[in-house]
Amino acid sequence: MAKTKIYSGPEVIDMVNSYMSETDALKVKEAYDWATELHCEQVRKSGEPYIIHPIQVAGILAELKMDTATVISGYLHDVVEDTTAELVDVEHKFGPIIAGIIDGVTKISKIQYQSSQEQLAENHRKLLLAMSKDIRVIIVKLADRLHNMRTLSALRQEKQRRIANETLEIYAPLADRLGISTIKWELEDLSLSYLEPEKYHSIASQMNMKRDERIQYVETAVVEIKEAIQGLELSNVDVYGRPKHIYSIYRKMTDKHKAFEEIYDLSAVRILTDTIPDTYAVLGAIHSKWMPLPGRFKDYIALPKANGYQSLHTSVVGPGGRPLEVQIRTHHMHEVAEFGVAAHWAYKKNKGSNKEAKVNDQNEQTLNVIQGILELQEDAKNAEDFMDGVQGDLFSDRVYAFTPKGDVFELAKGAGPLDMAFSIHTNVGIKTIGAKINGRIVPLDYKIKTGDIIEIITSSTAKPSRDWLDLVSTRRARNKIKQYFKQLNRNDNIEAGKDLLTRSLHEMGFEANEILVTEKLVKTSEVLHYNSYEDMLAAIGYGDVAAPGVANKLTEDIREAQEAAKTAELQREMLEEGHEIKRVETALTQRQKSSADDIVIAGVDNLLVRLGRCCTPVPGDQVKGYITKGRGISVHRVGCPNIRAAENQGQRLVDVEWEDENGLKPNYDADLTVHGENRNGLLNDVLRSINTRTKYVNSVNGHATKNGMAQVSLSIGVKNTEQLTAIMDALNNLPAVYDVERTFH
Template sequence: MIRFDDILDKIDYFPEKELALLKKAYVFAAQADQGQTRRSGEPYLSHPLEVAAFLAEMRMDPVTIAAGLLHDVLEDTPVTAAELHQAFGKEVTHLVEGVTKISRLQEASPETRHAESIRKIILAMTDDLRVIFIKLADRLHNLKTLKYLDEAKQRQVAQETLDIYAPLANRLGMGRIKAELEDLSFRYVDPESYFKIASLVEPLKKEAEKTLKKTKKIMASLMKDNQIPAEIQYRLKRLYSIYNKMKSRGISFEEVYDFMALRLITDTTSNCYQALGIIHENWPHMPHRFHDFIAMPKPNLYQSIHTTIIVGKKKTIEVQIRTRKMHELAENGIAAHWKYKDPGPPPDRGENLRLHWLREMVDLYQDHKSPKHFLYSLKSNLLPEDITVLTPKGERISLPLGASALDFAFKIHTEIGLHAAEARINSRRAPLKTILKSGDMVEIITKPDIYPSREWLNMAFTHAARHQIKRWLNQQKRQQNLILGRQLWQIEAQRHGWPTPPSASLLKLIAQLTNFRIKTAEDLFVLLGSGKLVFSSRLLHRLSQESRQKDKKKSIIKKMMPRLPRRPTSEIQISRADRPSLRLAKCCHPIKGEPIIGYLTSGHGITIHALRCPLVTREILNPDRIVEVSWAPNVRGPFTARLQITTEDKPGLLAQITTAIAQHKSDIKQVKASTFPDGKALISLLLIVKDYNHLQKIQQEINKLKEVISVIHR
């Protein structure tokens, strides 16, 4: 068990005044936790001491370390927030409350717990990032004592760590804690794979360490001879990192070329490149394994030069070369900016780049109310971003692997994404669906008359882009539903003498009768236009307060037969069949010019059916959802028509039929033919026609053939 004096040894640079704050926090925590023990049998105080020790190793400020000592007193002891505030003030209390809010969600359902936990984390981070530093330290020590919990709890905590906390640490550039969280969780989430990887590594450890020590000694001597100050460390790749690389890339253990690694830390960027040159002069290297993350940092601002050298009998060692500052950022990420008495202000641009992801997560939190949807979006955004592309001005933009030019457009600005027409990638024109690669220079060409369509969802990879596309499409659909719903209301209002627009009292009555939330006329029109609300006989009866049951019901066919409207607004004119709120039924493929009816389909507006449709002729459709519609004079095709032709089975007849169709400038989309023992044949054609008149001319032409028995429009 770590002692408080061990923590003091780590922070011997603190002035006495600030050491007093930590001593006070230690005494307070010891008194609050007195008599409590952990599942391991250790005093409960051991846990806050371990958390504080880790924060001290990260060289955090005194307030953060004090909050680490006190982080669970509000959750696990009778201490109140008021008492804590009185003893330590606002800042310490605020941090402890932030950690407590996250911890108290652990009893919820797994899905809700994950989503709500990360929501709390995000909100706490936007308020004070130190909350997540304490929470990560808390989670790290809990994982180290996970063996004392039951198996189900072990798996739950470990899986949550791999899903949320480790990727979160990675996003914040905290490589050291991310690696520890992954390794500690791995053995509980997938013990079979853990021990399999361990069995592969264990026999090689002794020889690998020998090789690393020998190479390190030679490299150190070379740096000294060339007057390059260098600290050289060595390591074997962690088990989870090996497992993840093998799984994600589909490679064998022998193909993990960075199993052994050396890290060379020097003083300046210039010396990093000089050291690289010396290393390449003395060892053969693998060109395809070279990465310059100093010139092109990773999205979480990680910087280092990576090269893989070959030593001995075809053994490979990855060498990482970086400055001391780069190393500190790689280990502790954004937490390095909170380092105690760090001279000078933090690099604003770098911190803003790291926190850009956090701001996107806040937007997700505001947009998604469902824990399931939020968690799905969250996981896709927690995944490490793997590519960096450039704007024409040289600005670096980070995107996930698999992102397209359209994703890039939305990353730059929503308006650019909504009006994107094409891309220029490395000065060459390219479609928006083009998948980007690291180092690409991308420019987006916009046009004011370009807007998203549903097909764009197939081109967008990132949640942010897809979310904006869906939002725009939903807004357009709402607008179309609003227009259609207003027309439907005007028809019913004329029939029943209701006011247009509807009065507040009428809206209230409709809301009460239908259980829909209707506050304004727009709410009502959108519900009508989408087909979610229809004026059924029962509803009309209640609204008009007069009996309509005495009238003999008309048959559906009679009700739908075309008739001249009494007023211009008594029916809806179909001017565009591709509007979101209007669509042509696929069961009958109605064609301009033939009699039609409209059918309100819940959530989809009006579906247009031909009167010849079997759903209409068999009186299958609900009469309450039928509306009168007609073709507007300006509606344009093309339309799809299916003809069923019964003929004598004669050679060459199909060719004669297709010739007759071609004479009337119609295209054949599909042909099916069947023959029967009685010498008859059945030909099914799917044609593209301009309107109903065009189709009738084609039917007449086919009927002229003497072998044709009948031509039926289906």
């Protein structure tokens, strides 16, 4: 990571003088002098004078060209919490607006962070609600967090990891949602350096080793691009290289299971122009010179991201036949991309200009974020429910769909027609009976893709179904459906809840009549904090609580007894040194025979496809296929020895890929091996961890070794590599487990 700038007090004052009026700059200087006086005897954990921290926070805000109130708040953000000054003193000297910003930042800072999930969710809820009152509160907090991350080495390791994890989970996504990429990238890279230091430094050193080669490649590309666009006779065009950030490379390696050597686009070229027509002209020149890579072009100018980001992205076969990523945008779009909502204050005085119109668009995007936060707060049952909604609806990837009239709707990735219907209006959602996508009738569980034209079909006599709760993915739609059923007759909801609970118990293999007795219902309703078991059944009926969750709680003691008896025998056998155990759980699952139907073959239809058992590919793995004699296409993971052998034998390889992941089957075989100490309870912990994350367990096989170690082999069913990685991470966190590896035959 590039060395960060350390500002001196006079440097920050010079920065604000460059874009503020003389009167405003004097107010900033007054705040700096007062903060210096108040913090004069204080020092940080690192031993340096405390005033250095407010100076750096104000410097970061001045780099963003924030307004006077925000920069002053940067200097004074800690005075109420850490000095003798009170909020009334701030208001007396600098007015109610600045006092309000500092009050918001102070309230966030006073939160005592604890390890429990519920407490963390409550902390984050307060942070986001403070942001919704004045966006400048969170911008000051982002600058504060950025400097704290830059100086995190002064804290003990446990606190470093906690702060870094919180930064990666909340603050970096917030910076991204507000479009402030210049802060987002640095927060992500710094967080990774504390959470995964070995991987961070490995990527950094490998990037440094190839630095000269990368610089030379980018310089060649820049020269050739300038030559390609010379004939366009454009003015004020900048062309330069942009290195990838370490965190983005780490994510690509992790999500796509690639080695560093397989990441080719370590650098990108960015082109800045004056006007939007110029960007498309440059794109045409680039595509005329180099062949574009299929599926790698994205037009964020016509369809901006939720945070206001606009740019053209394309990947081409560049100099020397190597992939090259190119971003093309206007100078103003670049300012918005770097500074996001902060660009509003940079262009605040350009009233009536084209820039001002774009800034207003950006403000509207920000207000949408704030409005979304307030809506989620109104609908949430508790802090965890609120945070689930924020992370799912506001911080997730987005898709953009059109109505038949051409209106654009922005939805969370994974949303379906019902989600869009409820985003249009509650009454549209309630009356929905179907949907057409691009003129074709689709089921309500269809996953919307960017560019889809969606027509919602309604009927005045239609009513929602309780099954809709399983079909929607956005919190807004789910809450509206729940509200509808909550308003129905209480007795209807109790009966509906009992029916749903009976169905869940049957699916789990239990006799409902034996479980749904008054004693068990009363006990479970008390555990779940309902006044009566009828209230609990009604809550299931209108969708406030999921029936499978209540069924799990009702049968918890029975299942625990069954599992304890089964695992006790397995554990006893494993503890006998050198003894091997094997239990095939055929009752739990069977392999999906049609899994290979989810493979798409480039340019070929109606061929028999089978997944290679040697490497057990799952969605998310990079795959390759080869044509066998009489058995169709055999699909294997890239890197599988059988693929290399087929290629060496002259067999024809074909490009294959997974179908859209949202429509895939839930069960693909994957094999894992767990290595750990042969302690009592190990097998039980492994099975518990697995069972909470997948219901498909094909087999368990374990044995103890002479050196007191144990090895457990598992065959499980997963939907994709993301689920598999989560399972492996959970197993790695178990006590006495020192390694979990994916195994292949």
